[in-house]
Amino acid sequence: xxxxxxxxxxxxxxxxxxxxxxxxxxxxxxxxxGNIFIVMGVNGCGKSTxxxxxxxxxxxxxxxxxxxxxxxxxxxxxxxxxIMRRFGVLYQNGALWSSLTIQENVALPLQLYTKLSxxxxxxxxxxxxxxxxxxxxxxxxxxxxxxxMRKRASLARAxxxxxxxxxxxxPSSGLDPINARKLDDLILELRDVSGATIVIVTHELxxxxxxxxxxxxxxxxxxTMIATGEPKALLANSKDPRVIQFLTRGAEASLPGQxxxxxxxx
Numbered sequence: 445x446x447x448x449x450x451x452x453x454x455x456x457x458x459x460x461x462x463x464x465x466x467x468x469x470x471x472x473x474x475x476x477x478g479n480i481f482i483v484m485g486v487n488g489c490g491k492s493t494x495x496x497x498x499x500x501x502x503x504x505x506x507x508x509x510x511x512x513x514x515x516x517x518x519x520x521x522x523x524x525x526x527i528m529r530r531f532g533v534l535y536q537n538g539a540l541w542s543s544l545t546i547q548e549n550v551a552l553p554l555q556l557y558t559k560l561s562x563x564x565x566x567x568x569x570x571x572x573x574x575x576x577x578x579x580x581x582x583x584x585x586x587x588x589x590x591x592x593m594r595k596r597a598s599l600a601r602a603x604x605x606x607x608x609x610x611x612x613x614x615p616s617s618g619l620d621p622i623n624a625r626k627l628d629d630l631i632l633e634l635r636d637v638s639g640a641t642i643v644i645v646t647h648e649l650x651x652x653x654x655x656x657x658x659x660x661x662x663x664x665x666x667x668t669m670i671a672t673g674e675p676k677a678l679l680a681n682s683k684d685p686r687v688i689q690f691l692t693r694g695a696e697a698s699l700p701g702q703x704x705x706x707x708x709x710x
Contacts, residue, residue, distance in 0.1 A: 451476050454508070455474070455498075456507055457471075458494075458504050459506035460497055469667055471660070471668065471669050473672050477639075481656070483643065483646075484646060484659055485661055485690070530607055531610070532604075545585055546600075550582075552601070554605065572601075575603070577630070592620075595615065596627070599634075608639075608640055609642075610643070611644075612642065614645060631655055649691065661690065665686070671687045
């Protein structure tokens with residue numbers, strides 16, 4: 445039973461840095477199965493560095509990142525690769541190959557990491573493109589579709605191998621509010637359909653409140669986490685002015701006579 449209840453991701457006493465420069469220290473949080481977990485904070489607070497440590501691109505200075513109880517950075521290369529096969533990653537710029545069509549981009553991880561036949565790969569690609577609303581665009585090149593469609597094509601590639609953990613790096617970056625909302629809806633649908641656990645690095649308030657089940661707030665000044673919890677609950681209950689200012693962008697807090705505590709009634 446303990447194994448069944450264990451969080452999918454556990455971050456324990458994590459310190460992140462570059463040489464003598466400390467980015468973040470003493471990070472402790474966990475992500476439960478099927479949650480949409482938000483890593484939030486102002487630009488430059490260390491969100492992207494934390495993401496790199498979570499997905500295996502940068503070892504921490506100290507501490508552990510555990511996946512279903514296995515400490516990623518204590519594993520050998522084979523063990524790390526096995527854990528990383530559970531990941532899907534949507535990078536901020538999409539990272540699509542410009543010389544490949546959309547369907548060729550989505551097919552690439554299937555060609556590299558599975559033994560599926562060409563026909564089976566095409567079936568999977570068609571399914572993933574349909575899931576993200578890109579039926580009929582498989583023969584298009586990235587340069588021939590809109591920014592919102594490129595994000596969805598990147599998502600189709602990220603889920604090609606049916607990962608059970610999906611990481612998003614600033615998914616709404618560069619999108620207008622309408623397309624950003626469509627992407628939020630797609631993330632919710634993806635979680636509901638696949639049961640995947642989702643981690644999103646973002647500072648976009650609309651997305652944070654629309655999709656977040658839980659969150660951690662990274663503070664640039666103290667270089668550590670200063671809050672964790674469901675974003676709407678943090679807005680209602682936090683007394684930390686840094687958290688309130690971020691979650692309101694200072695709007696309510698700047699009104700005459702407005703106190704952080706009065707947010708409890710909103």
